[in-house]
Amino acid sequence: MLPEAKLKIVQDLISTASKEELLWLNGYLNGVVSTHTQTNGVAVAAGTPSVNRITIVYGTETGNSKALATQFAAKAKKNGINAKVFGADQYKLTDLPKEEYFFVLMSTHGDGEAPDAAKKFYDHIEAGNFSVAKMKYSVLALGDTSYPLFCNVGENIDQKFEKLGGKRIVPIQKCDVEYEADANGWFDKVLAALNEKPAAAPAASANGHATPAAKKVGKAAYTGIVTKNIDLNDRGSNKETYHIEIEAEGIEYTCGDSIGIVPENDSQIVTDIIAKTNVDGNKSLEFKKEKFTIYELLKRKINIIHLTERLVKQYADATGHDIPAGRYDLLDLVRNYPVKVPSQFEEILVGLNAISPRLYTIASSPKAHEGEVHIIVAKDVYEKDGQKRFGLCSDYLSKLKVNGKQNFFVQPNKRFRLPADNKDIIMVGPGTGIAAFRSFLAERDATGATGRNWLFFGEQHFASDFLYQTEMQNWNETGVLTKINVAFSRDQKEKIYVQHRMLEHGESLYEWIIGGASFYICGKKDPMSVDVENALLHIIEQYGKKTIEEAKAYLEQMKEEGRYEKDVY
Structure with a gap:
């Protein structure tokens, strides 16, 4: 503790200092402290x-x-x-x-x-x-x-x-x-x-890598049971958006976190690859220091779609084919540029990458949905070579059977958190971006939080694409959802998106912001999050009577205060 006289000097200095001066002082003191010998570092x-x-x-x-x-x-x-x-x-x-x-x-x-x-x-x-x-x-x-x-x-x-x-x-x-x-x-x-001082660094291995200290990884793994898998879109929609619920004993997460899921490859595609290469699906190979059958590798371990140009080049070098640069599925490669013998394919196979996990923002609340985790998955549909194809994980998840087991892990996101219960929040989440805000609203409803909540939601059509419509209306009627503004882009001649609704309510939105509200964006990075940020800057500029440079500085200040957060993909 400081003596009273010194404490008064510090308090007087803090009470008269600007924010910039306080930041400088904080850095200066950190620098002073860092020059002293640390007993624990x-x-x-x-x-x-x-x-x-x-x-x-x-x-x-x-x-x-x-x-x-x-x-x-x-x-x-x-x-x-x-x-x-x-x-x-x-x-x-x-x-x-x-x-x-x-x-x-x-x-x-x-x-x-x-x-x-x-x-x-x-x-x-x-x-x-x-x-x-x-x-x-x-x-x-x-x-x-x-x-x-x-x-x-x-x-x-x-x-x-x-x-x-x-x-x-x-x-x-x-x-x-x-x-x-x-x-x-x-x-x-x-x-x-x-400074030529010996550092207590961890032992380095022969390749110069530091030996990692034993510590808890920030992701906890679970095996759960699928209890619900429904398409949220109604008849006539151009989309398939699945609401999936998984029960898992002892699950822990916080609103704003995601779960990671490693999908499996389509069984028919795996069978076709084995047939085209004449390999023995029951033969065991070593991959990442573990043994698997070739079928298991192709089904559950190795990524076989949208191979990188580097891997395509490796395939071309191994087989002697002249393959144009680009990204290919493994089935396309073995069909159009076949291997000479099964052993050649086996060597190629173990050099491919493992299937990467896909992250999905959690759509449930630990307080409102204890022992469960919910996610929203939009099925990715695209055409290639005149054929309809699907995204690996979204297709896999859309086919999950109720009562089936599913492995997943929780991925924390400390940069996307609810503020104190008495603070207001503004949420912009079109499409599957609604996931985080269903979680936020359910949590605030369950805890009786007093802060106001304003949601901007967008999709293509009101009749078929209003995700969680009944829940949102119920929260609006009970006062949990203070305001909701929706934009259905295809329900009129001119397309309307969430950023347009923001501009329509710009004056009120600015009043919430200067009153201390936190602003959140969840959903597609491009172009949605860019358009929303530009709309927000315009609102701050117009209603705050600022220049565009001042508006940008204000937005930066919101970021520093933790009042402007994004979960975009």
């Missing part, structure tokens, strides 16, 4: 550092790597080290051989791919037509252990720099979805290394 040396300049490059799909890069640059500067920060798309690639202290924060997404903005940077490093003999480096790799190629891009960059002559000064740190502690620990080790 890595100490960062005080005094003049041995290195005075570093470069940090980030590659991000969701903004996490960028946020960490900015945070770490500020931390470095507080320790007397000038840090230059670049997005991977802004970095001058010809500067790589000149770099002395170089740190990469890189995300992996999809099938082990680099973020869109980082592809040119990643491809240049992978080509490797240069030397980085002067470089001392380390890599922070962000990913999701749900996916087979976890942190693939960061790992490849780390290994490539070593091959090109770079010296790794801190082992690569691979981070799962709950990355903050690991990321901060990594940068503390970097600072210690830059």
Whole structure:
């Protein structure tokens, strides 16, 4: 505790400081504290550092790597080290051989791919037509252990720099979805290394990877029983949207979380592949250090649709066929570019990727639906080569049988949470984006939350596509749902979407926002979430009498306050 005289000085300073001054003060104090020896962590040396300049490059799909890069640059500067920060798309690639202290924060997404903005940077490093003999480096790799190629891009960059002559000064740190502690620990080790102080780093393996500390993974796995699977769309709809309920003993989750499901491949397609390649479906092969029959691999383990261009090229190289660049299903490849002998296909098969889990925002409430989890799944239908085809997981889930078992895991989402019970919320969730807000409303109904709730929902047709219509109307009648505005785009000549409804109610919506309401978006990233954000900026600009720059700054402030959150895909 501070003596009374010192405490009064601090209180006087805080009471008269602006928000910007408080933020500066917070950072300054963190810097002061970080220069003191920590008894429970890595100490960062005080005094003049041995290195005075570093470069940090980030590659991000969701903004996490960028946020960490900015945070770490500020931390470095507080320790007397000038840090230059670049997005991977802004970095001058010809500067790589000149770099002395170089740190990469890189995300992996999809099938082990680099973020869109980082592809040119990643491809240049992978080509490797240069030397980085002067470089001392380390890599922070962000990913999701749900996916087979976890942190693939960061790992490849780390290994490539070593091959090109770079010296790794801190082992690569691979981070799962709950990355903050690991990321901060990594940068503390970097600072210690830059200050020539020994860091209590984990033992590194032969390939330079840090041995991960034993810790609880942020995802809990369950086996549940399917109790309901119904199509929410009525007759005449162009869509199939399934409401699925799963009972699972001891399930724990929070509103805003998702569940991950690994689908199985269609049995007929598996049978056709076995027939076309003449392999023995009962023969056992090793895949990821486990043994499975070829049928089991094709049915439950290996992704056989929409193969990446890299895997298609591997298939072409193995079979000797000239296959045009593109993404193909495995069945299309074995039909049009057949293998010569079954053993050739077996070698190709074990080199393919595992099936990735698909994430679905939870549509239920732990308070209102105890022991259950609900999801909404829109069946993905598309045409290829004149044939109607379906998305792997949405087709699989649409066929789940009631009373059948289903494995899944809970994926936490700490960036999409309800505020305090007395706070107002505005929710924009067209289509399956309604999932999170059915969860929010059910939770607020069950807990008796006093905050107001305003929903914007959109779909194609009122008569056939108003998902959860009866529930929404009941919540509206009982006062749980304070306001609801709907947009059915195909029910009139001119298409109307949720952003149009927002603009129609712009003045009232702005009053809610300046009154402290939190704003949520859930659903398709493009173009919906972009259009909704642009509409929100227009409303803040118009009714707040601000310039567009001031409106953007206000929206950034809402993000910092945790009042503007998105769950988009």
